[in-house]
Amino acid sequence: MEKVIHQGRNVKRFREMLGIKQDALAMQLGLSQQAISSLEQKELIDEKILADVAALLKVPVEAIKTFDEEKVYNIIGNTYNDSSASVINNFNPMEKWIEAMEENRKLYERLLKAEQEKQALLEKLLSEK
Numbered sequence: 797m798e799k800v801i802h803q804g805r806n807v808k809r810f811r812e813m814l815g816i817k818q819d820a821l822a823m824q825l826g827l828s829q830q831a832i833s834s835l836e837q838k839e840l841i842d843e844k845i846l847a848d849v850a851a852l853l854k855v856p857v858e859a860i861k862t863f864d865e866e867k868v869y870n871i872i873g874n875t876y877n878d879s880s881a882s883v884i885n886n887f888n889p890m891e892k893w894i895e896a897m898e899e900n901r902k903l904y905e906r907l908l909k910a911e912q913e914k915q916a917l918l919e920k921l922l923s924e925k
Contacts, residue, residue: 799864803846804838806863810853811836824852 811821818836819829825848827835835841841849841860850857 800839801862801864802839803841803860804836806860807841807846807849807853808836809863809865810855810860814853816853821849821852825849 811818818832822829822832825832835845835849843857846860847857850860
């Protein structure tokens with residue numbers, strides 16, 4: 797038995813991932829917030845509406861039609877303990893501190909130079925009067 801993808805739930809997932817509120821999406825589509833809420837409850841969405849929503853969310857229509865959370869969870873579950881999913885940070889805190897101090901020194905020098913230029917400009921303007 798083939799699993800049916802819940803398109804409305806996928807619209808909701810993509811909308812949430814993009815940080816878009818229902819009322820903002822509704823306004824862009826010329827609908828009410830309640831219409832978007834109802835749309836997200838539907839298992840199958842009309843092709844025209846789905847195309848409009850996909851365009852506003854900047855995702856392909858096929859992504860909404862085929863996105864399956866179970867597959868995502870399976871991928872995460874199967875790769876979480878795999879070394880491909882791990883990040884190793886090899887850095888020396890002392891080196892980072894020295895880099896930060898060097899950056900502070902450069903910033904101070906630039907600030908001092910800017911102040912000196914400003915002072916010279918003010919002296920020039922005063923001497924011209």
